[in-house]
Amino acid sequence: MRAEDDFEPSSDTWPESYMESRDGKWYIMYHGTSRAAAEQIMANGFRQSSDGILGQGVYVSRDLQKANKYPLNLPKHEKVVLKLRVNVGRVKKIDYQGHPMQKTWHTEHGYDTAWCPPNCGMLPSGMEEDCVWDPQRITVICAMYPKPDSSGGVPDDVKIPYTPNTKILGRGASGTVVGTFQKRKVAVKRMLRDHSKLALTEVELLLRLDDHPHVIRYFANWVDNDFQYIILELCSSTLQTYIEEKKDRKNHVTFLQQTMSGLFYLHSLKIVHRDLKPSNILLSVIDFSGGVKAKISDFGLGKQMDMDRNSYSNTSGEVGSLCWMAPEVINRKSDRLGCSVDIFSAGSVIYFVLSEGGHPFGTSTLDIIKNISHFQFTLDKLNPHTHAHVLARPLIERMLSMDPNARPSAQEALDNPLFWDAWDQLDYIQDASDMLISEKAPSDILTKLEANSSAVFQDDWMNVISEVLKKDLTVGKSKYDGTKVQHLLRAIRNKKHHHTAELLQELGPVPDGFMSYFTSRFPNLLLHTYSVLCECGIRPKFIEQEPKTRPRRLIV
Numbered sequence: 001m002r003a004e005d006d007f008e009p010s011s012d013t014w015p016e017s018y019m020e021s022r023d024g025k026w027y028i029m030y031h032g033t034s035r036a037a038a039e040q041i042m043a044n045g046f047r048q049s050s051d052g053i054l055g056q057g058v059y060v061s062r063d064l065q066k067a068n069k070y071p072l073n074l075p076k077h078e079k080v081v082l083k084l085r086v087n088v089g090r091v092k093k094i095d096y097q098g099h100p101m102q103k104t105w106h107t108e109h110g111y112d113t114a115w116c117p118p119n120c121g122m123l124p125s126g127m128e129e130d131c132v133w134d135p136q137r138i139t140v141i142c143a144m145y146p147k148p149d150s151s152g153g154v155p156d157d158v159k160i161p162y163t164p165n166t167k168i169l170g171r172g173a174s175g176t177v178v179g180t181f182q183k184r185k186v187a188v189k190r191m192l193r194d195h196s197k198l199a200l201t202e203v204e205l206l207l208r209l210d211d212h213p214h215v216i217r218y219f220a221n222w223v224d225n226d227f228q229y230i231i232l233e234l235c236s237s238t239l240q241t242y243i244e245e246k247k248d249r250k251n252h253v254t255f256l257q258q259t260m261s262g263l264f265y266l267h268s269l270k271i272v273h274r275d276l277k278p279s280n281i282l283l284s285v286i287d288f289s290g291g292v293k294a295k296i297s298d299f300g301l302g303k304q305m306d307m308d309r310n311s312y313s314n315t316s317g318e319v320g321s322l323c324w325m326a327p328e329v330i331n332r333k334s335d336r337l338g339c340s341v342d343i344f345s346a347g348s349v350i351y352f353v354l355s356e357g358g359h360p361f362g363t364s365t366l367d368i369i370k371n372i373s374h375f376q377f378t379l380d381k382l383n384p385h386t387h388a389h390v391l392a393r394p395l396i397e398r399m400l401s402m403d404p405n406a407r408p409s410a411q412e413a414l415d416n417p418l419f420w421d422a423w424d425q426l427d428y429i430q431d432a433s434d435m436l437i438s439e440k441a442p443s444d445i446l447t448k449l450e451a452n453s454s455a456v457f458q459d460d461w462m463n464v465i466s467e468v469l470k471k472d473l474t475v476g477k478s479k480y481d482g483t484k485v486q487h488l489l490r491a492i493r494n495k496k497h498h499h500t501a502e503l504l505q506e507l508g509p510v511p512d513g514f515m516s517y518f519t520s521r522f523p524n525l526l527l528h529t530y531s532v533l534c535e536c537g538i539r540p541k542f543i544e545q546e547p548k549t550r551p552r553r554l555i556v
Contacts, residue, residue: 021091021115021130028141029060029130031082032070038080038143042220046135053122054094054114054131055103058138060084063118066127083223085139085204086132088113095120106133113137141203142221142228181219181231189230203230205271205299214262216282216297232297236285239294239349240278243357251292252353253388255283257419258294263346264410266296267339273299276345277324278352323359323368324348328404330373340404343413347399354392355381360400375402387519390527391418415542417530422511425519425526426496428540432529433493435538436486442536446486449532453485455524461488464521468506469495489529492518 021027033041046058061067067081089112092105105111116122116129123129132138179188206218217233239255259281266273273280273296280298287293322330326344328337351360358381361371371377377400382389395416401407408416420428435441436449462470462482473480473491480487495503496510504510507517519526533539 021088021113023088023090025088027062027086027088029062029084029086029138030064030067031058031060031084032067033080033082034071034074035078035080038082041082042140042143045140046138048133048135052131053102054105054116054129055107057106057114057131057133058135060086060130060132060138061128062130063128066125066129069125081144083141083144085141086113086130087137088115088130088132089134089137091115093117094122097122140221142223144223145225178234179231185234186219187232187234189232191228191230192226202299206230209265209269209271212262212265213293214258214295215265216295233295234285235282235295235297236292237283238279239281239283239353242283243278243353246356249356253418255281255294256350256353257414259296259349260346260410260414260419262294262296263342264414267342267410271299272337272339273342273345275321275324276342276349277321278349281349323361323365323372325372326404327372327375327402330369338404339410340407343399343407343410344401344404346410346413347396347407350392350399351379351382351396354389360396385523387523387526388418390523391416394527394531415540417526422515424542425515426492426511429489429526429529430493430496431540432533433486433489436489442538445532445536445538448535449485449529452528453483456485456488456522456528459483461522466506468503472500472503485525485528488522488525 031041031046048056048058050056052059064081068079071079090110091113092101092109092111092115094102094105094114095117101109101111101114105114112133114131118128119126176187176189179186181188203218203221206216209215209218211217216235219231219233221231222229239259242255263273263276275298276296280296282295282297284293284295324345326337326341327333329341348360351358359368360377360379361368379393379396382393382396384390395408395413395418398406398408399413413419417425417428436446457464460482462473462480465473472495478490478494480491495507496514499507504514507514530540
């Protein structure tokens with residue numbers, strides 16, 4: 001008897017072993033092996049057997065009882081069954097001894113999997129057997145260890161191969177502790193087998209994520225008599241704790257950009273997280289360069305959409321944390337949901353971070369749920385004099401739109417000026433300034449740019465800058481009108497390229513200090529310019545470039 005979980009199969013993913021395999025489908029299968037071999041397979045993947053009843057390949061079965069029997073020469077407590085996810089590709093049924101393709105189904109005929117149906121006379125056990133040619137078609141979901149015998153229990157040497165410490169990282173439907181796995185510190189997430197369906201969902205989604213820098217890294221997964229264990233990358237904190245403890249503000253936008261990068265990666269794979277919130281965004285341990293990265297975690301409620309669809313059913317099981325849910329999830333007014341539910345949650349997360357703990361829909365849980373349902377929010381904790389807050393407001397408003405179709409995609413959000421670095425901002429201002437005096441400029445763009453100049457400065461921007469810069473601008477041939485937005489853009493553009501040592505000391509180093517000088521005095525300048533140009537149909541784009549220290553360039 002083994003510690004199998006309670007995952008309920010669908011007809012496509014876990015058919016009975018007597019049903020013929022269908023080409024191109026994924027199936028749950030099993031492989032019985034030794035404990036030592038299981039650890040090697042978990043670490044390095046499967047290797048082909050040199051020979052067998054079906055020739056060369058990896059031998060697996062949809063019949064758990066068959067996998068339980070192997071290896072035949074090992075005592076029960078030394079056996080492990082690996083639960084697998086297998087893409088069978090093209091399947092050939094081999095149902096009698098001496099079949100002409102018995103050992104040539106791949107090498108001469110190009111099939112990916114050979115299938116021996118049960119009771120066909122091929123195997124003494126009468127059970128089903130599959131042989132998969134390419135080990136890359138097989139993904140290990142978890143290792144299942146034997147239940148203890150009534151007489152004694154599992155011997156001491158049969159343990160989950162991680163070393164637990166005592167530090168508790170978090171509790172929810174699970175407990176997470178610090179441990180070591182293969183000589184590295186890891187987070188060990190332990191879930192009761194009553195929650196194994198959530199664990200299986202999380203593992204299957206993590207298996208599809210290929211070590212993205214802003215998605216939590218998965219190492220391994222095991223099942224024993226009572227628990228499911230998921231071994232994950234160890235992180236130092238959550239975004240929620242970081243904000244609540246009032247840590248360094250300079251990292252706020254960076255962590256948000258990294259979160260959106262991770263979300264874009266998920267959505268590109270048609271994975272919807274469905275429970276994005278500050279406590280599910282982890283912060284990595286400090287790396288060798290002193291950096292910390294935000295990483296999306298906790299995929300237990302995630303949903304894999306079909307590759308030919310952009311939505312999933314609103315009846316697809318549990319739905320996440322109420323205070324961070326989209327209104328269409330709470331109100332259940334839509335039959336189909338998509339990536340936009342994560343965008344709504346991300347909009348609330350952005351506000352939470354920038355407001356240092358606020359929520360756009362209220363303070364108490366009941367108020368938040370009610371206000372989400374009735375679409376009543378406020379962004380009053382965003383400071384109109386803080387550059388990042390100014391840029392964030394229109395983005396958050398779009399992300400929190402009642403209409404899911406009006407929300408930006410993760411890629412559109414990433415392209416927003418909020419997430420531009422100082423070089424991007426400076427490039428944009430330079431190119432915008434150059435474009436405004438070129439023949440390419442739309443005829444009405446200057447009118448629109450100057451029409452609401454009061455949003456950028458009051459009366460004369462010369463009165464806002466320092467005396468050192470003002471003096472520098474009066475020297476030379478260029479003349480600047482302090483009442484014109486265009487002239488402010490041109491001044492920034494020119495001083496990027498032409499500055500004395502004294503002036504650069506006043507402004508700060510290019511690009512960070514330089515841009516900070518201007519954005520702190522004119523927090524609305526970039527957004528105002530960007531909005532006018534977009535209104536005139538001029539949208540920026542990024543191009544790849546060298547050197548690698550600055551791999552992209554924003555151009556107008």
